Amino acid sequence: MNKEILPLPDKNGIIKALPIDISRENMQRIKKFGAFMFLYDFAQDRFVRPCIHKADPKKHREILKNLISSVKNSRVFDIACGTGGAITYFDRSNEYTGLDLSYSMLKQAVKKAKKKSFQKSRFIQGNAEKLLFDDESFDFVLMDTALHMIPEYHMAIAEISRVLKKGGVFVCSTPVVGISKKFDFTWKKISDKRDLHSFYEADIQDACSRNGLIYIRFNTNGGVLYFHAQKRK
Template identity: 35%
Template sequence: MDIKKDVQQQFGRSANHYVISKGHRKGGDLKKLVEMAHVTGSEEVLDVATGGGHTANALAPHVQKVTALDLTPEMLSAAERFIKENGHDNVVFVEGDAEKLPFPDETFDLVTCRIAPHHFPNIEQFISEVYRVLKHGGTFLLDDNVAPEDEGFDQFYNTLEKMRDYSHYRAWKKSEWLQKLELNGFEIQEWHRFEKRFEFENWCDRMHLSDSQKADLNEFILKTTEKVKRKFRIQINDTQITSFIGEAILVSATKE
């Protein structure tokens, strides 16, 4: 099974969990993303890998039209219910691949993608497609979990995420994102780093992990080095992991 089938299977059964997920609904990064969009009301927006629809929902009142795209039909249905319940009728829903966007060149004023690219197997192709569908002068707002620059921390975090979610591909480093965006023709305007607190039980339950899978994850974290435990501020109650801290980056880049 390829990674995209994995994504469809994993998120097909987790769609409603992502709609109600507190981190996805109310993360401080979402408010900042809307601020950084600098919209005037006339924009056509594409939200790639819309997931539970939170970004599309947040932008809908401030723009002319939002196209919410996702690879997983169940996710699109959940996002559509959520957004329509909030009274927004200027959002359309399209099933599609982030690495092969089904839109003509220079269609959108703004493209957003939040907490999703760590599932994409070909990040350069995704960035290239975003560049293609953006109008000249348009903005790309990228928001995703990232790995620390240290190789050991990077390996720990990506191994942990892959153990928890087989559809995880890679959380890139901050430096890798900035480099990839610039090499694909974007100009970086600003970026922000956010800390993210993961509550272990909720984080596992969102992916429907079995008790044995949770136990394996718990053991993996317990056995890591003290240096890693300090870096990720891993909280342990007796021998049970309760939480840890990750990070995300929010980048504004323009197509000149």
């Protein structure tokens, strides 16, 4: 499938490629991640990870580093990259593509990438459920702390598999129920109100295997699951 006809980046270095038929749920996310995003990294580290996900932020960073830093000279795709928190773990020999629904979040990510000076980098405002890339375009895909808030998460996993090269790897961290009682208790109270998924590890395993991705659990941290999934060769 030939899809990769993207507009040129705007003055902030962001390619605007949001589909016109964006869902109500995704519009709400854009609003939510639209203001005060310069405070996002601080809030995530001090409040969301420890208090809601019941996860240790330091352990989160170590796990991501372990999963990402060995990737070199590759086409890497950071889906729902937000403010680009994971940019620090990618080797600069990679060609980096960051995609997110939120323009404000992407503006922060562009700043981080400038400091890193990748071989090549690009930033796209787009929807993870409908990726505007050709099949088998990337060697490595990351989705850090976002699957639980993507309305059609099955579609996102199908799209990730489609854009991955055969043998390519999808790395993901996401809160799931069923691995930490402390997390499950808090999550029950907030997930419905905030329109967040309450899925189990088995749901994700199932979505991966339906899309030709070989799932392997890597670690857990409070209610957060880390896994990698290789696309069948």
